[in-house]
Amino acid sequence: xxxxxxxxxxxxxxxxxxxxxxxxxxxxxxxxxxxxxxxxxxxxxxxxxxxxxxxxxxxxxxxxxxxxxxxxxxxxxxxxxxxxxxxxxxxxxxxxxxxxxxxxxxxxxxxxxxxxxxxxxxxxxxxxxxxxxxxxxxxxxxxxxxxxxxxxxxxxxxxxxxxxxxxxxxxxxxxxxxxxxxxxxxxxxxxxxxxxxxxxxxxxxxxxxxxxxxxxxxxxxxxxxxxxxxxxxxxxxxxxxxxxxxxxxxxxxxxxxxxxxxxxxxxxxxxxxxxxxxxxxxxxxxxxxxxxxxxxxxxxxxxxxxxxxxxxx
Numbered sequence: 001x002x003x004x005x006x007x008x009x010x011x012x013x014x015x016x017x018x019x020x021x022x023x024x025x026x027x028x029x030x031x032x033x034x035x036x037x038x039x040x041x042x043x044x045x046x047x048x049x050x051x052x053x054x055x056x057x058x059x060x061x062x063x064x065x066x067x068x069x070x071x072x073x074x075x076x077x078x079x080x081x082x083x084x085x086x087x088x089x090x091x092x093x094x095x096x097x098x099x100x101x102x103x104x105x106x107x108x109x110x111x112x113x114x115x116x117x118x119x120x121x122x123x124x125x126x127x128x129x130x131x132x133x134x135x136x137x138x139x140x141x142x143x144x145x146x147x148x149x150x151x152x153x154x155x156x157x158x159x160x161x162x163x164x165x166x167x168x169x170x171x172x173x174x175x176x177x178x179x180x181x182x183x184x185x186x187x188x189x190x191x192x193x194x195x196x197x198x199x200x201x202x203x204x205x206x207x208x209x210x211x212x213x214x215x216x217x218x219x220x221x222x223x224x225x226x227x228x229x230x231x232x233x234x235x236x237x238x239x240x241x242x243x244x245x246x247x248x249x250x251x252x253x254x255x256x257x258x259x260x261x262x263x264x265x266x267x268x269x270x271x272x273x274x275x276x277x278x279x280x281x282x283x284x285x286x287x288x289x290x291x292x293x294x295x296x297x298x299x300x301x302x303x304x305x306x307x308x309x310x311x312x313x
């Protein structure tokens with residue numbers, strides 16, 4: 001049973017707790033916030049912890065769980081993600097904790113079949129779906145990808161690409177590999193469809209006839225997912241509601257109950273561990289700089305001494 005207190009039901013008190021959380025992640029101490037609101041330091045800590053824990057249960061925030069939520073350093077590390085998640089956050093709604101869901105390969109295959117049968121833009125939607133599992137990229141990063149990130153100028157797939165700094169949420173470039181047959185098939189069909197519909201065209205003979213600087217995913221009107229900046233001028237804070245809504249729709253089509261973009265990233269981590277990856281490998285692939293954050297994303301099973309030594313030879 002969690003020792004984290006529940007939020008008070010009063011709406012104004014909840015709003016006040018959210019303001020406290022924002023002030024703490026912006027740099028104020030518990031003591032400063034307590035004096036400002038006329039409450040004790042313990043009350044501030046308790047209310048902020050309650051908000052942070054519930055937020056971690058409904059939002060796709062890496063590394064923020066019931067243990068990490070109590071620590072100011074961890075909260076500040078995830079400041080931008082917390083602010084983004086707070087936009088639609090309603091802590092008074094009872095929400096099932098779904099972020100630890102791991103998806104099996106069989107589920108992914110069946111989900112792809114359902115999406116293909118139910119979507120009116122099957123190749124577009126299948127490509128978005130597989131891209132999450134094939135790369136572990138975040139939805140906002142996927143929304144920012146351009147044709148040149150996936151294709152070489154001769155039209156071949158860039159197997160060893162790069163999550164450019166301007167695409168990555170962290171603002172730091174990292175390796176990006178396209179090595180999935182399923183993703184290749186869906187994206188190839190989608191790009192052919194784009195060409196037929198005249199969406200984001202470039203010159204003949206290069207990038208399969210598409211504009212290399214156009215977004216990889218376009219609407220039927222030829223527009224990319226709308227990305228909205230927020231926060232103070234000069235701050236790297238962005239929100240892409242349309243792609244989040246699209247993924248929720250795809251998970252519904254796929255009948256993947258309890259799956260979120262975060263649980264997909266946990267699935268990617270689990271599969272990487274199965275293949276022998278260590279925490280540094282996972283951090284590099286997913287763009288997570290701290291080992292502790294990687295560990296919190298998916299805790300690895302630690303065997304007992306007896307299990308380690310059982311039938312060793």
